[in-house]
Amino acid sequence: MPWTFTPTQIFPGMRTVFLQFWPQIRKEKALILVSILGLVVEVFARLLGPWPLKLIFDYVLLPDAHTAELDLPFLRDASPTLLVLLLSLSIVATAALSSVSAYISIVSMSIAASRIITEIRSQLYAHLQRLSLAFHYQAKSGDLLTRITSDIDRLRDVTVNHALPLIINLLTLVSMVAVMFWMDWELALIALAVFPIFLLSTLKITKRIRQVAKRQRRRESAMAATAAESMGAIKVVQALSLENLLEQVFAHDNRKSLEESARTQQFSAGLKRTAEILVAIATALVLWRGVYLVQRGSATPGDLLVFITYLKTAFKPTRELAKQMAKITRGIVSAERVIDLLKVEPAVQDAKDAIIAPPFRGAISFRNVSFAYQIDQPILKDLNFKVQPGQRIALVGPSGGGKSTLVSLLLRLYDPQLGQILIDGQDLRDYQLESLRNQISIVLQDSILFGTSIRDNIAYGALGATDAEVRKAAQLANAHDFIMDLPNGYDTMMSERGVTLSGGQRQRVAIARAAIRKAPIVILDEPTVGLDNKSEQAVSEALNRLAQNSTTILITHDLSASRNFDQILYIESGQALEQGTHSELMQKGQHYAALYQLQSAVDTDHFSQSIEL
Numbered sequence: 001m002p003w004t005f006t007p008t009q010i011f012p013g014m015r016t017v018f019l020q021f022w023p024q025i026r027k028e029k030a031l032i033l034v035s036i037l038g039l040v041v042e043v044f045a046r047l048l049g050p051w052p053l054k055l056i057f058d059y060v061l062l063p064d065a066h067t068a069e070l071d072l073p074f075l076r077d078a079s080p081t082l083l084v085l086l087l088s089l090s091i092v093a094t095a096a097l098s099s100v101s102a103y104i105s106i107v108s109m110s111i112a113a114s115r116i117i118t119e120i121r122s123q124l125y126a127h128l129q130r131l132s133l134a135f136h137y138q139a140k141s142g143d144l145l146t147r148i149t150s151d152i153d154r155l156r157d158v159t160v161n162h163a164l165p166l167i168i169n170l171l172t173l174v175s176m177v178a179v180m181f182w183m184d185w186e187l188a189l190i191a192l193a194v195f196p197i198f199l200l201s202t203l204k205i206t207k208r209i210r211q212v213a214k215r216q217r218r219r220e221s222a223m224a225a226t227a228a229e230s231m232g233a234i235k236v237v238q239a240l241s242l243e244n245l246l247e248q249v250f251a252h253d254n255r256k257s258l259e260e261s262a263r264t265q266q267f268s269a270g271l272k273r274t275a276e277i278l279v280a281i282a283t284a285l286v287l288w289r290g291v292y293l294v295q296r297g298s299a300t301p302g303d304l305l306v307f308i309t310y311l312k313t314a315f316k317p318t319r320e321l322a323k324q325m326a327k328i329t330r331g332i333v334s335a336e337r338v339i340d341l342l343k344v345e346p347a348v349q350d351a352k353d354a355i356i357a358p359p360f361r362g363a364i365s366f367r368n369v370s371f372a373y374q375i376d377q378p379i380l381k382d383l384n385f386k387v388q389p390g391q392r393i394a395l396v397g398p399s400g401g402g403k404s405t406l407v408s409l410l411l412r413l414y415d416p417q418l419g420q421i422l423i424d425g426q427d428l429r430d431y432q433l434e435s436l437r438n439q440i441s442i443v444l445q446d447s448i449l450f451g452t453s454i455r456d457n458i459a460y461g462a463l464g465a466t467d468a469e470v471r472k473a474a475q476l477a478n479a480h481d482f483i484m485d486l487p488n489g490y491d492t493m494m495s496e497r498g499v500t501l502s503g504g505q506r507q508r509v510a511i512a513r514a515a516i517r518k519a520p521i522v523i524l525d526e527p528t529v530g531l532d533n534k535s536e537q538a539v540s541e542a543l544n545r546l547a548q549n550s551t552t553i554l555i556t557h558d559l560s561a562s563r564n565f566d567q568i569l570y571i572e573s574g575q576a577l578e579q580g581t582h583s584e585l586m587q588k589g590q591h592y593a594a595l596y597q598l599q600s601a602v603d604t605d606h607f608s609q610s611i612e613l
Contacts, residue, residue: 350433
């Protein structure tokens with residue numbers, strides 16, 4: 001039966017969205033109740049709207065038209081002039097009541113919705129921050145940005161500008177239909193005869209709108225992803241002359257999104273036209289039967305006027321219902337996209353019984369560690385080695401051998417599929433993530449700086465650090481002098497990725513950020529690659545000071561940088577093929593020795609060529 005339709009049938013997914021965000025909604029129940037109260041008063045005012053006109057018709061224009069059931073002596077005995085004045089004032093009062101209550105309802109709901117949406121966005125951002133690297137490497141940043149910005153904004157817009165008006169219109173419709181049945185059940189049935197047809201049309205078209213809205217959101221996410229990738233790699237794009245190719249990809253998604261938007265408008269327009277025709281049919285039927293009842297004396301002209309007004313008022317919103325339902329459907333699709341992200345579980349997270357890591361001594365042990373990003377492509381295979389507190393170990397070997405992956409496992413950016421990684425004899429998975437990572441400093445090959453001041457970039461290494469600690473860390477990193485030469489010193493703002501500084505300067509700021517942490521374990525991942533001799537010397541000096549009294553792991557392809565390390569681990573194809581000091585490995589004459597001799601020969605050849613030039 002058409003009368004059994006529920007909101008969740010018209011808007012599939014609405015129940016899921018409501019339950020997901022109920023904790024945020026519940027916090028704003030006071031404002032929502034105020035909004036609902038204003039809504040009820042507004043609907044009541046709408047119900048009263050046509051009655052002053054009915055009384056003017058029945059007691060002033062046609063004084064003999066009122067029925068015995070509604071014969072009100074105080075109206076019958078009042079002078080026509082006074083009666084018209086009072087009823088006219090009541091029209092103004094009813095309109096004012098409706099306007100004030102609508103204002104209170106909309107403002108209360110707007111504030112509540114803004115607070116709810118703000119909390120949801122914060123929750124989503126916090127959740128994204130904690131999702132594992134495996135997720136972020138697979139996801140497109142443009143799509144994630146679309147979900148956390150435009151999808152969330154659409155929820156707010158839909159709630160205030162479309163969902164609330166829809167609720168008001170539906171309550172008005174139900175209330176007026178009830179009054180119409182109270183006045184004359186026969187005319188009420190005639191008026192509602194076309195309503196099942198409208199419901200069926202609404203269900204059918206809303207389903208199509210939902211399908212198109214999903215495709216459109218995917219297109220918009222694809223456009224955002226393309227834009228984010230091209231802007232993030234603009235140097236490569238321009239160097240390879242990829243502008244036209246990427247423009248074509250973006251234009252294709254843009255065109256498809258426009259087509260899907262046009263289809264949504266087409267569906268909405270079709271539903272609107274259907275509603276107008278059905279309302280016209282209902283009005284004609286009511287007029288046809290209503291005039292007959294007035295002529296027979298079963299109803300007054302005022303009754304017929306109220307019926308027609310209710311019919312127009314109650315069904316007028318159906319003309320806008322298509323647009324509102326299309327917007328709400330899109331909002332539900334956006335909410336589902338947000339929920340899909342919130343349901344993603346981090347691959348790496350704290351165990352229920354995880355403890356806060358005590359101050360580390362720095363002993364590291366890999367026991368039979370195996371790891372693969374994809375099951376059939378192992379990166380590390382049964383890896384075993386130990387590092388004593390305060391030792392310096394260099395990881396060397398061909399690219400793709402698993403050196404950086406090893407470091408990612410130590411930071412618990414990933415967990416090994418097999419084996420254990422221990423610090424001070426305790427499995428990493430027994431520690432709370434934040435307390436583990438707070439005791440490890442890392443300097444990468446291309447250290448990223450944030451778009452804030454240099455002072456803040458350094459202090460990010462130890463939140464709450466004082467200005468004196470920031471300066472001391474910068475001095476250790478050979479960064480203080482060039483920072484003081486900048487226009488605003490430590491208050492100089494960085495552009496995105498810190499590109500306002502040279503490569504060597506960025507590395508020294510990154511080293512200062514690592515130094516202020518005063519961590520017992522230091523990881524250096526190719527920290528001097530791509531630097532000129534002068535910058536490399538300044539960075540190397542800073543790194544030596546950073547690594548003092550800490551367990552240090554250096555990833556490098558420059559074997560000369562590892563000669564004085566306590567241990568050298570030669571890793572190839574995910575296995576530790578050799579381990580020992582430089583002299584021990586040279587004496588073995590195997591993989592490390594062969595690679596070292598090859599590098600020495602290449603360096604000698606480059607030196608000879610520079611002399612000839």
